[in-house]
Every structure is written in C-alpha cells, then in structure tokens.
Amino acid sequence: MRTTGQRIGLTAFLIGFALFVAILPLSRYVLTDKVLSETIQKEQLEDVRMATASMQGNVYASSFSFVGDYRAAIAQLNEGFKRRNENNRLVQDYAFPVTKAASTGFFPDNSGLFFWLILVLCVGGAFLYILPEPRTLPGIKNNGIYQDPATNRGWIGVVVCGFLIGFYVLLYFFPEYMTNWVLLFDPLSQLLNGGPASQWFVYGTLYTLVILVMGVRMLIKYRHSRYQQFRTLSVMFFQTVFAFLIPELLAFFHQPAQDLKNMWPLDYSFYFDYRIDEKIKAGTFGIFLLVWGTALWLLGVPILTYFFGKRWYCSWVCGCGGLAETLGDPYRQLSDKRLGAWKLERIVVHSVLVFAVVMTVLVLYTYWSGQPSVLGFLDSYGIRSAYGSAIGAVFAGVLGTGFYPVFGSRVWCRFGCPLAAYLGLVQRFKSRFRITTNGGQCISCGNCSTYCEMGIDVRWYAQRGQDVVRSSCVGCGICSAVCPRGVLNLENDSTTSRRTDPGPIVLGNNSFRIQQ
Amino acid sequence: MKHLIIIGNGIAGITTARHVRQQDSTVRITVISAESDHFYSRTALMYIYMGHMTYAHTKPYEDGFWTKNRIDLLRGYVEQVDTSGKRIRLADGQWLNYDVLVLATGSVSTTFDWPGLSASGVQGLYGLPDLERMEQFTQNIDRAVVVGGGLIGVELAEMLRSRHIGVTMLVRDPHYWSSTLPAEEGKLVGRHLLRHGVDLRLETELKEIQARPDAADPSGRVRAVVTNTGEEISCQFVGLGIGVTPNVAFLKNSGVELGKGILVNEYFETNVADVYAIGDCNEFRQPILGTDGALRKPIEQIWYTGRMHGETLARTLCGSRTAYRPGVFFNSAKFFDIEYQTYGTLNAQLTDDEQTYYWEHPSGEQCLRINYRTTDQSVVGIHALGIRLRQAVCDRWIQDRTPFPNVVSQLRQADFNPEFSESFTDQLTGHAPARSPDRRKGWFHRLFSATH
Ligand SMILES: Cc1cc2nc3c(=O)[nH]c(=O)nc-3n(C[C@H](O)[C@H](O)[C@H](O)COP(=O)(O)OP(=O)(O)OC[C@H]3O[C@@H](n4cnc5c(N)ncnc54)[C@H](O)[C@@H]3O)c2cc1C
Numbered sequence: 001m002r003t004t005g006q007r008i009g010l011t012a013f014l015i016g017f018a019l020f021v022a023i024l025p026l027s028r029y030v031l032t033d034k035v036l037s038e039t040i041q042k043e044q045l046e047d048v049r050m051a052t053a054s055m056q057g058n059v060y061a062s063s064f065s066f067v068g069d070y071r072a073a074i075a076q077l078n079e080g081f082k083r084r085n086e087n088n089r090l091v092q093d094y095a096f097p098v099t100k101a102a103s104t105g106f107f108p109d110n111s112g113l114f115f116w117l118i119l120v121l122c123v124g125g126a127f128l129y130i131l132p133e134p135r136t137l138p139g140i141k142n143n144g145i146y147q148d149p150a151t152n153r154g155w156i157g158v159v160v161c162g163f164l165i166g167f168y169v170l171l172y173f174f175p176e177y178m179t180n181w182v183l184l185f186d187p188l189s190q191l192l193n194g195g196p197a198s199q200w201f202v203y204g205t206l207y208t209l210v211i212l213v214m215g216v217r218m219l220i221k222y223r224h225s226r227y228q229q230f231r232t233l234s235v236m237f238f239q240t241v242f243a244f245l246i247p248e249l250l251a252f253f254h255q256p257a258q259d260l261k262n263m264w265p266l267d268y269s270f271y272f273d274y275r276i277d278e279k280i281k282a283g284t285f286g287i288f289l290l291v292w293g294t295a296l297w298l299l300g301v302p303i304l305t306y307f308f309g310k311r312w313y314c315s316w317v318c319g320c321g322g323l324a325e326t327l328g329d330p331y332r333q334l335s336d337k338r339l340g341a342w343k344l345e346r347i348v349v350h351s352v353l354v355f356a357v358v359m360t361v362l363v364l365y366t367y368w369s370g371q372p373s374v375l376g377f378l379d380s381y382g383i384r385s386a387y388g389s390a391i392g393a394v395f396a397g398v399l400g401t402g403f404y405p406v407f408g409s410r411v412w413c414r415f416g417c418p419l420a421a422y423l424g425l426v427q428r429f430k431s432r433f434r435i436t437t438n439g440g441q442c443i444s445c446g447n448c449s450t451y452c453e454m455g456i457d458v459r460w461y462a463q464r465g466q467d468v469v470r471s472s473c474v475g476c477g478i479c480s481a482v483c484p485r486g487v488l489n490l491e492n493d494s495t496t497s498r499r500t501d502p503g504p505i506v507l508g509n510n511s512f513r514i515q516q
Numbered sequence: 517m518k519h520l521i522i523i524g525n526g527i528a529g530i531t532t533a534r535h536v537r538q539q540d541s542t543v544r545i546t547v548i549s550a551e552s553d554h555f556y557s558r559t560a561l562m563y564i565y566m567g568h569m570t571y572a573h574t575k576p577y578e579d580g581f582w583t584k585n586r587i588d589l590l591r592g593y594v595e596q597v598d599t600s601g602k603r604i605r606l607a608d609g610q611w612l613n614y615d616v617l618v619l620a621t622g623s624v625s626t627t628f629d630w631p632g633l634s635a636s637g638v639q640g641l642y643g644l645p646d647l648e649r650m651e652q653f654t655q656n657i658d659r660a661v662v663v664g665g666g667l668i669g670v671e672l673a674e675m676l677r678s679r680h681i682g683v684t685m686l687v688r689d690p691h692y693w694s695s696t697l698p699a700e701e702g703k704l705v706g707r708h709l710l711r712h713g714v715d716l717r718l719e720t721e722l723k724e725i726q727a728r729p730d731a732a733d734p735s736g737r738v739r740a741v742v743t744n745t746g747e748e749i750s751c752q753f754v755g756l757g758i759g760v761t762p763n764v765a766f767l768k769n770s771g772v773e774l775g776k777g778i779l780v781n782e783y784f785e786t787n788v789a790d791v792y793a794i795g796d797c798n799e800f801r802q803p804i805l806g807t808d809g810a811l812r813k814p815i816e817q818i819w820y821t822g823r824m825h826g827e828t829l830a831r832t833l834c835g836s837r838t839a840y841r842p843g844v845f846f847n848s849a850k851f852f853d854i855e856y857q858t859y860g861t862l863n864a865q866l867t868d869d870e871q872t873y874y875w876e877h878p879s880g881e882q883c884l885r886i887n888y889r890t891t892d893q894s895v896v897g898i899h900a901l902g903i904r905l906r907q908a909v910c911d912r913w914i915q916d917r918t919p920f921p922n923v924v925s926q927l928r929q930a931d932f933n934p935e936f937s938e939s940f941t942d943q944l945t946g947h948a949p950a951r952s953p954d955r956r957k958g959w960f961h962r963l964f965s966a967t968h
C-alpha cells in the first residue's frame with residue numbers, strides 16, 4: 001500500500017522520466033558552416049565542407065536521416081582519398097559532435113528549462129517515493145518483493161531492462177543519436193570542466209546522481225544497521241568526489257583526468273600508450289598519478305584485502321559496486337544461486353583476468369618496443385580494442401548494468417570484473433576476513449542466499465556451521481542483515497581461525513565426538 | 517540394513533538420510549512425504565507469504581542433490597504401518613517393504629473444540645497447504661484475529677500486518693509468551709507488537725467463532741469471534757497459533773506405542789524393533805539430560821532438535837549405537853523486528869536457587885538477561901532480545917558453569933552484533949531503568965536512526 005506522498009512522487013518521477021525520453025527526437029538538424037567550423041579540425045574543414053555541400057541548409061526532422069546523409073557524404077569523400085592513395089587525408093567520424101552542434105529548434109533553445117524540469121521531477125519524485133510510510137519501523141522489510149512485477153522479473157522489470165540496455169547501446173555504440181541528452185548537460189559541463197558535455201559526461205553525471213538518490217534510499221531502508229549506513233555513505237562519497245568531481249576539476253586545470261580510486265585491471269586502459277604519454281607530459285603530477293595507480297593494485301590490494309577482505313574496495317569504494325549497492329539493491333535477489341552458475345563464474349571471471357593481464361603486457365610491449373605485433377600473430381592494437389568493446393562496453397555496461405532487473409545487480413562484478421577476480425584470489429587464500437556462522441542457530445530459511453547479490457549460497461555454509469570463505473564475497477553484509485536468527489557476522493580475525501571444514505555435526509549436539 | 521524408509525522429509529528425516537548416505541554408500545534410502553516433493557524449510561513459510569522469498573528459495577538443496585546422493589524421494593501419504601510384516605501402505609494402495617523404518621512425521625497444529633472451528637477462514641499455520649489457504653482467505657480483507665501468544669502466533673501477526681491487515685491478538689496470559697519469557701521480556705515484546713499496530717489483548721481467550729453460512733459454503737465464512745469477556749470482534753480471518761501436537765494419528769493400530777508422541781528411548785528406538793522416531797513427532801520415555809545437566813522437554817518441537825536427532829540416529833543406523841546427548845540448550849526467534857536468542861535453561865519463574873540480572877536499553881527494544889545460581893554464582897541461562905550473541909561463547913560459559921561476574925567481565929567475547937553497532941557491553945554496567953520508548957524525535961532523526 002502506497003501513501004499519498006509516494007503516489008505523488010512516483011507520478012512526478014514518471015512524468016520527468018517520460019520527458020527525458022521524449023526530448024530525444026525533439027530537435028531538427030541543420031548543417032551550417034558554423035557547425036562545421038566548430039567541430040571539424042581545421043586541416044579537414046575544407047574537405048568536409050565540400051563533401052557535405054548538398055546537405056547545407058537542409059532541415060532534417062530526425063537524427064537518423066541527418067546522420068545517414070552525413071555519413072554517406074563522408075564515406076564518399078574517404079572513398080576518393082583511398083582511391084587516390086591519400087590515406088593521410090582520411091576524415092574520421094565526427095558524427096557525434098556534428099549532430100550535436102547541428103541541433104536546432106525549440107528543445108536546444110530551451111534545454112536549460114528542460115534540464116531543471118526533468119531534474120526536479122525525477123529527483124524530487126524519487127525522494128518522495130523512497131520516504132517510508134511514516135509508521136514503518138526500522139528493520140528488514142522485504143515485504144512483497146517477490147509479488148511485485150518490478151522486482152520479481154515481472155513486466156516492469158523487463159521494461160526497465162529494455163530501457164537500460166537501449167541506453168547502454170546508445171551510449172557505447174550510437175552516441176550520435178543521443179545528442180539531445182548531451183545538450184541538456186552542456187551548462188553543467190561548462191561549469192565543472194570548462195568544456196562542452198560529451199556522452200561520457202552525461203553518463204558520469206547520471207551515474208553519480210543515481211548513486212546519490214538511491215544511496216539515500218539505502219540509508220533509509222537500512223537505518224537500523226550502521227554497517228549498511230557507513231558503507232553506503234562511503235560509496236556515495238567516493239563516487240561523487242573521486243569519480244566525478246576530482247576528474248572534472250583536473251580537466252578544468254588541464255591535468256590528466258583520473259579517477260584516483262579506480263585501478264588497473266578494472267581501469268583496463270591505465271597502461272595504454274596515450275594515457276601514459278598524457279601523464280608523462282603532465283610532469284610531476286602525471287608521474288604521481290602513474291605511481292599512485294600502480295601502487296594501488298600492487299600494494300593496496302594485497303595489504304588492505306589481507307586485513308579487511310575485498311569488501312574494502314568492492315562495497316565501500318568501487319564505482320561499479322557503488323551502483324550495484326544503490327540502484328541495484330532492489331534487484332539483488334535475482335542473482336543465480338545454482339551450483340552451475342558458480343562454476344561458470346569461476347571460469348569466466350578468471351579468464352577475463354588472464355585476458356586483461358595478457359592484453360596489458362602486449363600493450364606495454366608495443367609501447368616500449370614500438371612493435372605492434374608480438375610473435376608475429378598477436379596484434380596488440382587489435383587485442384586491446386577487442387577487450388575494450390567486448391569486456392569494457394558489452395560486458396560491463398550492456399550485460400552488467402542493463403540486465404540488473406533480470407539477472408541481479410552484480411553480474412559484471414561476479415562474472416566479468418578482472419579486479420574482483422584478483423581481489424578474490426587474495427581474499428580466498430590470504431585474508432583475515434570471513435563471514436562467521438553462529439554455531440547451530442541456522443534454520444535454513446534461505447533469506448541469506450536469496451538476498452546475496454553475488455549468488456553465494458550462504459545457507460549452505462550456515463546450516464553446517466561453516467564459515468563463509470569465498471573469493472566472490474564483496475562483504476556487503478546484507479546476508480547478516482536479513483538473517484532472522486543472527487547467524488551471520490562479517491569479521492576479521494587471524495587467518496587460521498577461519499573454519500573452512502565443517503565437522504559432520506554442528507554445535508548443540510554432544511551425542512558423539514568427531515574424529516578428524 | 518538394505519532398505520531404509522524414512523517417513524517425513526522435514527529437517528529430522530532429511531538429516532538422517534543425508535548422514536546415513538555419508539557413512540554408508542550402499543544402503544537404499546527412500547524418503548516418503550505427503551506435503552512436498554522436496555525438503556523445504558518450514559521455518560520460512562512466513563517469508564513466502566510476505567513476499568521475501570518464493571517456495572523455491574526455501575529449499576536448502578538443489579533438486580539434483582537427491583539423485584546425486586541416491587536418496588529416493590517419494591511423494592505420498594502413508595496410511596498404514598504394518599510392523600509385523602515390515603511394510604507400509606501408501607494412500608494409493610501400494611505396499612513398500614522396509615528393513616529399517618524411521619518415523620519423522622512432525623506435528624500438526626493444535627486446536628480446541630471451539631464452536632465454529634470448521635468455518636472457512638479459520639486455520640493454523642504448519643505447512644504448505646495452510647499457506648495456500650491463508651493466501652486464499654486473506655485476499656482483500658481488513659481485519660483478522662490471531663489466537664495464541666507463542667512463536668507461531670506472532671509470525672501469523674507479522675504476516676498479516678505485512679499486508680496491512682488489522683490484527684487483534686488474543687493472549688491468554690498476562691504478558692506475551694509467559695510460558696517462556698519472564699515479565700520484562702514479555703512486556704518488551706508486547707510493546708513492540710503494539711508499535712506494529714497489533715491490537716494485543718492480554719488475559720483474553722477465544723470462546724467461540726461465528727460464521728456466516730451460505731449455499732456455497734455450508735459451514736460458512738468466519739465473520740467474528742467472541743472472547744471469554746463476552747466481547748465480539750468482527751474479522752474475516754482467524755489464525756490459530758496455540759501450539760503443535762505430534763503427528764501420529766495414522767499409527768494408531770500399528771503396534772507402535774504412543775503417548776502424546778511416539779514413545780522412544782534415548783536411542784530413538786520405539787517398542788518395535790527396527791522402527792525409530794525422531795524430530796517433532798517423538799516423545800522420550802525417560803527424561804533426557806543435556807551435557808550441562810539440564811533437563812530437556814520430553815517433546816521438543818524445534819528445528820535444531822530435529823537436526824540433532826537426525827545426526828545422532830544416523831550413527832546408530834550405520835552401526836555405532838549412539839545415545840542422544842544434547843549439549844547446552846539454545847533457540848532463537850524473531851518478533852517482528854526484534855531478534856531473540858536463548859541459551860541454557862532460563863525459566864520464566866526463578867527457582868529457589870536462582871538469581872537474575874536484567875539489562876534493558878533505554879530504547880526499550882533491546883535487553884539481556886542472565887540467570888545464575890545463588891550457590892556458586894554459575895550461569896544457567898541467557899536471554900537476549902535485539903542483541904546477537906555468539907553461541908560458542910554462551911555455550912562454553914554455561915557448560916563450564918562460569919560464575920556470573922566472570923561472564924559480565926567477558927561479555928564482549930559474546931558480542932555477535934554487526935560491526936559498528938552500538939556496543940551494548942559498554943552500557944550494561946548497571947541495571948539501567950527503562951526509559952519511555954515513545955519519545956518524540958525529529959523527522960530527520962527518525963528517518964535515519966536505528967532506535968525508533
Ligand atoms: C510456521 C513455523 C515456524 C517455525 N519456526 C521455527 C523456528 O524459527 N525455529 C525452530 O527451531 N523451529 C521452528 N518451527 C518448528 C520446526 O519447524 C519443527 O520443529 C521442524 O520443522 C520439525 O521437523 P520434523 O522433521 O520433525 O517434521 P516436519 O518438518 O513436520 O516434517 C514432517 C513431514 O512428514 C510428512 N508426513 C507426516 N505424516 C506423514 C505420513 N503419514 N505420510 C507421509 N508423509 C507424512 C509431513 O507432511 C511433513 O512434510 C516452526 C514451525 C512452524 C510451523
């Protein structure tokens with residue numbers, strides 16, 4: 001039963017959201033001289049202008065026809081260059097900035113108004129919606145989750161999933177069709193980094209906003225648990241300050257933009273030539289960034305994971321984790337708990353780790369030796385771009401986040417993240433962290449397993465009185481929170497005190513002694 | 517032993533099957549049950565109704581587990597046990613021969629002969645059919661009555677409240693669950709129930725159920741209950757949570773000796789050779805003593821007990837005859853948002869040789885009680901509400917008869933609350949008086965803070 005406030009909030013949010021979707025086709029597109037000179041590099045401007053002469057002055061009603069004509073014109077131009085062997089004159093794809101600059105009409109002229117309208121409706125509506133019914137007491141209230149089509153893989157979940165996938169496909173592969181969204185964020189981008197917004201700025205801003213709003217929801221939902229509250233505040237802080245504000249400010253001061261908490265191999269392009277060059281060019285500060293980024297994974301991961309488990313990163317600091325723990329919280333129960341999924345997880349996630357390491361080694365080899373190909377057949381550029389689109393875009397974005405409402409919130413972290421695999425190895429084999437199970441108190445109810453976003457069958461351990469020591473556990477602590485019998489507790493203690501082999505009986509029975 | 521038949525796929529029967537299979541790879545094991553194809557967690561019934569989980573989530577093992585471990589599951593109701601022929605008959609007429617028979621048939625909900633008991637919308641909560649009925653009879657209703665102030669009663673109340681159905685709870689005693697909880701704890705839980713909108717009626721009993729019969733439903737749909745004070749409370753659903761009774765009716769003429777439950781000795785042996793009884797359905801002829809010297813109830817209808825019975829019986833069945841020796845008693849429950857744990861023997865009324873220590877948090881939603889012997893100060897029992905304690909530590913204190921002052925000074929070791937929780941051990945230095953729990957706080961504080 002929703003309160004009036006919640007109903008108003010939901011309505012406002014839906015209106016804001018509908019508006020956000022509705023503005024996408026709301027521009028007309030006119031290619032002018034001004035557009036070209038603002039977006040195309042000087043050396044190529046004349047070529048492009050000639051090639052697109054027939055488009056100039058036309059009013060296009062949709063971005064599809066505009067981009068279609070523009071791409072055709074450039075393709076024809078490049079065709080000519082190729083035929084004449086003038087490869088140095090080939091024009092790259094400017095479709096995104098050209099389309100964005102060519103937008104005209106009511107929406108681009110009033111984008112500021114739309115920005116505020118959508119922001120207020122969506123954020124305000126969301127806040128109204130997540131405020132609890134006034135009489136609800138603190139405590140675990142997962143009521144109705146499996147009866148609600150939004151959270152039980154019902155039709156609302158499928159619709160949301162469709163939207164998210166569509167969003168990621170646009171973002172990674174067709175940004176030229178989402179220019180109206182990017183226009184919304186131009187003023188904010190100017191303010192923060194002094195330049196116009198890119199699709200990545202839009203993504204980063206929305207990402208942060210979602211973590212903040214849904215973070216507040218977490219703070220309220222788990223107001224009886226300080227562990228949950230501190231952890232949520234932590235991911236909100238790291239996303240806002242480290243992932244969002246600091247990189248934008250660095251860009252503002254013309255420094256290499258870097259998320260200081262992100263690290264290789266999650267940040268898989270950290271050792272790519274252009275990023276190393278950019279840092280070296282930036283002098284002392286750039287070198288600091290290089291050393292910092294390296295020390296994080298080389299020293300930070302083993303040391304901190306030894307003491308606290310991988311949770312110090314995955315559910316307290318990481319951006320992907322931050323999204324999963326906030327936006328993903330309503331979907332955490334949808335992860336696959338079957339044994340088969342665990343087997344698949346181990347194969348896939350460790351393969352990605354190997355892939356990331358090999359790719360990075362090849363890239364560095366090329367960087368130092370200047371040879372793009374290794375052993376005659378491994379092309380480091382090809383491999384790195386394959387990694388970028390297959391792992392970076394499709395796995396982390398489309399699959400990992402797009403499928404939240406169907407496969408749960410940690411698909412990427414569980415099956416795809418190479419850093420999680422690395423942290424997991426340390427956690428599994430050399431760490432003080434474990435989830436202690438409380439003697440024989442487990443009633444095998446299954447709440448812990450159901451609400452484990454990593455698909456760990458926590459109950460399997462709890463009901464046999466064995467500590468949970470698993471490489472995938474991100475230490476979110478929800479199993480402990482939802483357990484109605486106080487069976488589970490996240491603890492750090494000496495590495496030898498982790499009980500990983502159960503006796504055949506659990507505490508409470510003294511009928512016989514077990515000879516090990 | 518060539519063929520082991522276990523009747524009942526609950527925690528007791530299934531634990532036996534699993535442990536026998538671990539120790540003996542050749543014996544044929546058949547588990548028969550009428551209620552469900554697979555073992556599921558009865559304790560999670562409420563969470564299915566409340567939408568926290570689906571039935572599938574309550575199954576502790578994947579369906580493939582049973583074939584992999586060669587444990588044959590058979591769905592069916594056993595109507596007759598022929599102990600002289602060593603065989604059983606299923607409802608479909610099929611006979612099955614056994615070498616060893618384990619009875620693990622659990623309980624049924626207790627009822628009394630109240631007038632109107634057969635009205636539709638009146639039921640207990642024990643198994644999946646109850647859940648289905650409850651789902652059906654609580655659609656679009658706004659008022660229900662729960663009878664009984666015990667564990668299942670409070671679960672029924674929570675289930676109904678989760679669907680915003682008004683609940684009146686009739687409790688015979690002067691405070692909630694007075695057979696087990698001392699007055700302070702009972703009152704603490706009672707306050708919590710009130711805050712959850714439960715209309716708690718203490719010292720009130722059900723006298724009669726009134727129904728509205730019609731052509732389609734001759735016994736009628738419940739419309740009200742009448743209490744012993746003469747009050748009529750209108751309602752569309754009545755949940756009975758007054759306890760459970762061993763499920764043994766089908767054994768009446770089998771030759772297996774019955775008391776309230778199936779009578780067994782400390783090896784779970786019945787009066788008939790090769791027939792054993794474990795879990796909720798058995799009753800010990802001689803009192804069972806825990807290793808701490810405490811007397812256990814002859815019928816103990818608890819999940820953990822069923823599991824320990826199963827573990828122990830499996831030893832006997834596999835060749836090493838083993839007597840049942842439970843350790844220090846423990847149990848747990850949850851009353852809406854308040855978790856409850858108990859260790860050792862904590863009598864609702866102190867015995868002559870006992871003293872008590874009670875601490876309650878100012879919020880009125882957490883408390884800790886430690887009972888100890890006057891003679892040597894050794895701890896006998898611990899109750900915690902809203903606090904998680906570490907079983908291994910409490911168990912050791914009670915087993916080793918640790919003196920109360922030592923327990924208090926080592927209390928930190930037993931703290932099992934999540935990291936960053938407010939440390940109760942630092943607070944309970946004295947008998948802090950409970951402050952009124954309904955202080956008003958600003959909305960911001962209420963929104964984000966744990967104490968309500
Ligand atoms: C709602 C509820 C909540 C509970 N919560 C807790 C709790 O939090 N903590 C706790 O410790 N305990 C709890 N209990 C008690 C606990 O669930 C029982 O003690 C335990 O399940 C008993 O297990 P069992 O194996 O003895 O019997 P059961 O689980 O009852 O299994 C017996 C099975 O045998 C089947 N059967 C019976 N007779 C026949 C026959 N003739 N032919 C075929 N099949 C038959 C029945 O259908 C049943 O499926 C709860 C009980 C209920 C009902």
Ligand code: SF4
Nearest residue numbers: 442445446448462483
């Ligand atoms: S939630 Fe707690 S009681 Fe339920 S299965 Fe998990 S550990 Fe056991």
